[in-house]
Amino acid sequence: MNDLLPGELGGDMAPVEVWQHVERTARELFSRFGYGEIRTPVVEDTALFVRSVGEETDIVGKEMYTFEDKGGRSLSLRPEGTAPAVRSFIEHSVANQEPLTRWYYIGPMFRYERMKTGRYRQFFQIGAEAIGSREAAQDVELMDLVVQLLEALGLKEVSLNLNSLGDDACRPAFQQKLVEYLTAHRAELCEDCQRRLENNPMRVLDCKNEKCQAVVRSAPNILQFLCEPCKAHFEEVKRKLDALGVRYVINSQIVRGLDYYTRTTFEFIAAHPALGTASTVGGGGRYDKLLKSLGGPDLPAVGFGLGLDRLTLLLKEGGQKYGAPPDVFIAVADEGSADAAFTLASKLRREGLRVEFDTRGGSLKSQMKRADKTKARFALVLGQAERESGKAQLKPMAGGEPIPVALTEVAQTVRAAPQG
Numbered sequence: 169m170n171d172l173l174p175g176e177l178g179g180d181m182a183p184v185e186v187w188q189h190v191e192r193t194a195r196e197l198f199s200r201f202g203y204g205e206i207r208t209p210v211v212e213d214t215a216l217f218v219r220s221v222g223e224e225t226d227i228v229g230k231e232m233y234t235f236e237d238k239g240g241r242s243l244s245l246r247p248e249g250t251a252p253a254v255r256s257f258i259e260h261s262v263a264n265q266e267p268l269t270r271w272y273y274i275g276p277m278f279r280y281e282r283m284k285t286g287r288y289r290q291f292f293q294i295g296a297e298a299i300g301s302r303e304a305a306q307d308v309e310l311m312d313l314v315v316q317l318l319e320a321l322g323l324k325e326v327s328l329n330l331n332s333l334g335d336d337a338c339r340p341a342f343q344q345k346l347v348e349y350l351t352a353h354r355a356e357l358c359e360d361c362q363r364r365l366e367n368n369p370m371r372v373l374d375c376k377n378e379k380c381q382a383v384v385r386s387a388p389n390i391l392q393f394l395c396e397p398c399k400a401h402f403e404e405v406k407r408k409l410d411a412l413g414v415r416y417v418i419n420s421q422i423v424r425g426l427d428y429y430t431r432t433t434f435e436f437i438a439a440h441p442a443l444g445t446a447s448t449v450g451g452g453g454r455y456d457k458l459l460k461s462l463g464g465p466d467l468p469a470v471g472f473g474l475g476l477d478r479l480t481l482l483l484k485e486g487g488q489k490y491g492a493p494p495d496v497f498i499a500v501a502d503e504g505s506a507d508a509a510f511t512l513a514s515k516l517r518r519e520g521l522r523v524e525f526d527t528r529g530g531s532l533k534s535q536m537k538r539a540d541k542t543k544a545r546f547a548l549v550l551g552q553a554e555r556e557s558g559k560a561q562l563k564p565m566a567g568g569e570p571i572p573v574a575l576t577e578v579a580q581t582v583r584a585a586p587q588g
């Protein structure tokens with residue numbers, strides 16, 4: 169689990185300003201797409217995740233932070249956001265109030281994973297869920313949203329991998345063929361996959377072990393088993409992505425590590441060394457059966473989750489800097505001017521400027537050193553002469569001629585000064 173710190177203090181993690189930039193950009197896009205924010209608790213009944221994500225998944229089987237509260241209930245830190253969103257949707261009878269619901273969330277998730285770059289035990293997701301539409305347009309709207317977010321962030325080397333997992337009508341036949349095939353190659357599979365073969369055979373398809381991947385290359389392909397309605401849905405998703413000009417690759421190994429998916433699944437994968445093997449920046453898909461299976465209305469749904477930690481790492485590697493330096497650094501020339509300078513700083517902030525003032529006091533020289541360090545655009549030195557004349561100078565810290573300014577007009581003058 170990581171501390172996120174501002175500026176240069178962040179260590180291996182991206183500075184918090186980069187996080188804020190991604191979050192701001194995402195919120196703006198969600199608002200354009202008509203998604204409202206939800207904030208659910210970070211703990212839920214353990215049973216919620218067992219019933220949705222699935223008992224046999226790594227997430228529930230090995231990675232949940234589960235504990236008993238003082239009332240003897242089994243609770244878990246949420247490992248993902250879809251199940252809590254659905255729980256909340258059902259609990260508040262949202263379906264009775266609107267036919268189509270679009271929600272998003274930004275917050276911490278918890279998985280007891282083996283730590284490495286881009287893989288943490290507390291990590292953050294930006295997620296969205298759309299409940300109520302079974303049409304391909306809904307799947308594509310969500311993928312388009314992610315594409316636009318990545319574009320707005322300037323992240324180019326991310327590819328959309330697309331698959332369909334079929335539904336109850338067609339998946340069992342595929343699974344049977346898959347199990348037959350994998351059983352014949354059992355000895356070539358890693359230990360984990362030998363176990364998966366018994367309780368979650370589809371997961372073998374996205375095992376990263378090279379030996380397993382070799383086996384998987386010739387395994388039956390889910391896309392060849394889709395029933396007519398699933399095939400039609402998949403074709404429509406592709407057609408609509410094409411119509412929007414969204415590029416994607418078909419990848420029948422995108423099975424996802426959670427059990428609730430039906431039909432469309434997708435992952436956004438970044439080819440960037442900064443992420444190492446943690447190259448999936450986001451994933452999602454349809455979960456048309458989940459609401460009913462959790463005791464809610466029989467409504468189709470689709471969503472995605474993006475790894476905020478991974479997005480910020482990519483931006484950090486790209487060298488982008490966010491967070492603005494001060495407009496003005498107010499320096500105190502003599503002790504008698506300290507109060508006036510402090511008051512001026514406060515007033516300028518009220519007028520909308522970013523202002524830094526060294527509350528420790530100290531010599532003018534040390535204050536100017538600090539002004540330099542903060543990369544303030546201007547320094548304004550306030551002493552007795554300035555107080556008496558009501559005039560001062562805005563000294564451009566990057567060099568250039570000082571600008572004379574009336575103390576009553578600092579904000580206007582700073583705003584009007586040419587950027588350089």
Ligand code: HAM
Nearest residue numbers: 248250287288291448449450451452453471472473475
């Ligand atoms: P997920 O694929 O488990 O899907 O997680 C989504 C994203 O969260 C991953 O692609 C990755 O970027 C990030 N992530 C996952 N685990 C970690 C970790 N340990 N450290 C850092 N980042 C991580 C879901 O969670 C689904 N709820 C997505 C969804 C929403 N499907 C439908 N609606």
